[in-house]
Amino acid sequence: MVSITGSNDKSAATERISWLERLNSNRNLLGFLFMLPAALVLLVFLAYPLGLGVWLGFTDVKVGRPGHFIGFDNYEWLFQDDIFWLSVFNTFLYTSVASVIKFAIGLWLALLLNRNLPFKSFLRAIVLLPFIVPTVLSALAFWWIYDSQDSVISWTLIEMGLLDQPIDFLGNPNNARASVIAANIWRGIPFVAITLLAGLQTISPSLYEAATIDGANEWQRFRRITLPLLTPIIAVVMTFSVLFTFTDFQLIWVMTRGGPINATHLMATLSYQRAIIGGALGEGAAIAVAMIPFLLAAVLFSYFGLQRQKWQQGGRDD
Amino acid sequence: MTNTTPDRNADSREGMVSLDSIPRKVVTVYIPLAIIVFVLLFPFYWMGVTTFKTHQELYSNRGLSALWIYEPTIQNVKHLLFETEYPRWLWNTMFVTVTATFLSIFCSVCAAYAIERLRYKGARTVGMLIFLAYLVPPSILFIPLSIMVFKLGLFDSSWALILTYPTFLIPFCTWLLMGYFRSIPYELEECALVDGATRLQILMKIVLPLSVPGLISAGIFAFTLSWNEFIYALTFISSAENKTMPVGVVTELITFDVYNWGGLMAGALLGSLPIAILYSFFVEHYVSSMTGAVKE
Numbered sequence: 001m002v003s004i005t006g007s008n009d010k011s012a013a014t015e016r017i018s019w020l021e022r023l024n025s026n027r028n029l030l031g032f033l034f035m036l037p038a039a040l041v042l043l044v045f046l047a048y049p050l051g052l053g054v055w056l057g058f059t060d061v062k063v064g065r066p067g068h069f070i071g072f073d074n075y076e077w078l079f080q081d082d083i084f085w086l087s088v089f090n091t092f093l094y095t096s097v098a099s100v101i102k103f104a105i106g107l108w109l110a111l112l113l114n115r116n117l118p119f120k121s122f123l124r125a126i127v128l129l130p131f132i133v134p135t136v137l138s139a140l141a142f143w144w145i146y147d148s149q150d151s152v153i154s155w156t157l158i159e160m161g162l163l164d165q166p167i168d169f170l171g172n173p174n175n176a177r178a179s180v181i182a183a184n185i186w187r188g189i190p191f192v193a194i195t196l197l198a199g200l201q202t203i204s205p206s207l208y209e210a211a212t213i214d215g216a217n218e219w220q221r222f223r224r225i226t227l228p229l230l231t232p233i234i235a236v237v238m239t240f241s242v243l244f245t246f247t248d249f250q251l252i253w254v255m256t257r258g259g260p261i262n263a264t265h266l267m268a269t270l271s272y273q274r275a276i277i278g279g280a281l282g283e284g285a286a287i288a289v290a291m292i293p294f295l296l297a298a299v300l301f302s303y304f305g306l307q308r309q310k311w312q313q314g315g316r317d318d
Numbered sequence: 319m320t321n322t323t324p325d326r327n328a329d330s331r332e333g334m335v336s337l338d339s340i341p342r343k344v345v346t347v348y349i350p351l352a353i354i355v356f357v358l359l360f361p362f363y364w365m366g367v368t369t370f371k372t373h374q375e376l377y378s379n380r381g382l383s384a385l386w387i388y389e390p391t392i393q394n395v396k397h398l399l400f401e402t403e404y405p406r407w408l409w410n411t412m413f414v415t416v417t418a419t420f421l422s423i424f425c426s427v428c429a430a431y432a433i434e435r436l437r438y439k440g441a442r443t444v445g446m447l448i449f450l451a452y453l454v455p456p457s458i459l460f461i462p463l464s465i466m467v468f469k470l471g472l473f474d475s476s477w478a479l480i481l482t483y484p485t486f487l488i489p490f491c492t493w494l495l496m497g498y499f500r501s502i503p504y505e506l507e508e509c510a511l512v513d514g515a516t517r518l519q520i521l522m523k524i525v526l527p528l529s530v531p532g533l534i535s536a537g538i539f540a541f542t543l544s545w546n547e548f549i550y551a552l553t554f555i556s557s558a559e560n561k562t563m564p565v566g567v568v569t570e571l572i573t574f575d576v577y578n579w580g581g582l583m584a585g586a587l588l589g590s591l592p593i594a595i596l597y598s599f600f601v602e603h604y605v606s607s608m609t610g611a612v613k614e
Contacts, residue, residue: 031438198609
């Protein structure tokens with residue numbers, strides 16, 4: 001960028017241009033500038049709080065009172081806390097049952113929608129509705145559907161003569177667990193179904209043709225073609241589904257607030273209750289941090305599952 | 319479905335062999351599909367029916383006759399709009415959602431372009447980190463964030479939400495836009511570079527116009543995510559007039575002595591409408607953003 005010019009004025013202008021040009025050609029510097037806004041937000045409001053949360057778990061901070069480092073006391077205390085273990089059990093029950101059923105019905109729905117149907121795109125659009133409507137609002141609708149006296153399900157069953165008295169959906173521990181899981185499944189099915197449908201549509205029909213000519217029946221075609229080719233997408237979809245179910249808060253908070261007798265408390269709702277309502281920020285943070293190992297395990301599980309799949313298919317590793 | 323000899327035609331059209339007879343297809347496809355769709359849509363129907371019923375009708379008709387409205391009324395909606403702070407909550411939600419979405423899209427466009435096209439040192443790693451950032455759930459961040467929000471003096475203000483929502487919007491949008499930018503031929507950029515365009519000009523005049531569908535997808539999805547957000551809004555906002563709609567409905571409309579189901583369902587229905595209308599215009603973009611984020 002050397003230029004020989006006569007007047008000072010002109011050389012200053014050239015210098016400015018050359019500075020701009022240098023910036024334009026220096027990819028690392030330019031990349032840094034482009035990354036700045038996103039990096040700033042994510043470092044300040046995501047990475048820092050994540051670290052702060054881990055630190056808070058080791059302190060006895062209360063609302064309006066700075067805390068002291070107390071080592072593993074919070075965790076030791078939680079370890080002896082039956083309600084904490086109940087919430088861990090509930091979280092696992094909630095996540096495993098809901099995820100398995102969401103996957104089964106979601107895959108089934110995806111296979112049904114992948115057929116040659118009339119009004120296919122309209123169907124696909126309305127199937128997604130439970131996913132786009134705010135969870136809190138659909139949870140309210142479920143709360144009303146599960147009303148102990150005026151539940152529409154109870155009324156209908158009584159009218160049909162199948163039942164004598166209304167079902168106490170949210171008042172009895174096991175009923176409450178089943179009810180919130182059902183609501184979670186209802187909300188999660190569209191996501192699983194529509195993303196798997198997108199995966200199904202990428203499978204070439206000629207594979208099925210060839211298999212049919214070779215005499216494969218419907219089950220064999222599903223087992224040997226559909227399932228293996230769908231596995232990478234299934235892994236990603238189910239990772240997302242498991243992560244969001246595991247850390248669910250809204251549905252439970254609206255419908256039961258963890259009750260009856262803590263039967264539906266998940267780790268997230270217990271953490272909110274102890275930290276924000278009870279004011280024990282340190283203890284709440286410890287409960288939240290206790291979720292991290294499980295989340296990491298889920299992510300790693302699906303990550304390595306995916307790697308293997310890519311390598312098998314000879315895909316590039318990018 | 320009037321065609322009774324569809325098999326051969328269907329074969330040539332679909333390129334797939336289907337030997338299903340019509341009755342079999344009804345049992346294996348249409349009936350299960352109808353049941354699933356019915357279950358998925360019933361809560362919305364029930365929301366709507368409850369909203370437009372009078373109080374008397376709601377509690378006098380039970381059983382199957384409750385499934386229909388005999389004396390429709392808009393009393394619940396009127397009450398919600400003129401006697402509660404609901405419009406205010408809607409406005410707050412709209413303000414937070416729109417601001418957070420635009421802020422996130424701006425940050426994401428820059429970041430995605432840098433990762434995908436500038437390919438600075440370590441761009442791959444940063445891309446992976448951003449994907450991981452999307453997997454960090456709000457329910458483990460809300461406690462430390464509430465302390466930060468308090469210390470920054472943002473407690474009980476919309477800005478607390480506008481600054482924290484991008485933590486889950488930016489990773490998602492960046493990831494999505496990276497996929498879109500990758501699909502734009504690099505040759506276009508090379509030509510512009512040779513002609514002396516700066517990177518900024520290339521981004522504004524070539525890449526962005528070509529990725530409008532991607533921008534719409536990311537925008538719609540970000541809008542929905544922030545409209546639905548609950549835990550941050552519940553934790554960071556305390557006064558009734560600053561609440562967002564989901565939080566307002568849950569904390570202010572539920573009065574535990576009398577369950578006003580008509581009013582609550584009206585709140586749920588009206589709160590779902592803006593998002594449903596937006597969604598109905600952009601279904602394809604929405605689906606592509608959802609599936610695109612998963613496929614990458």
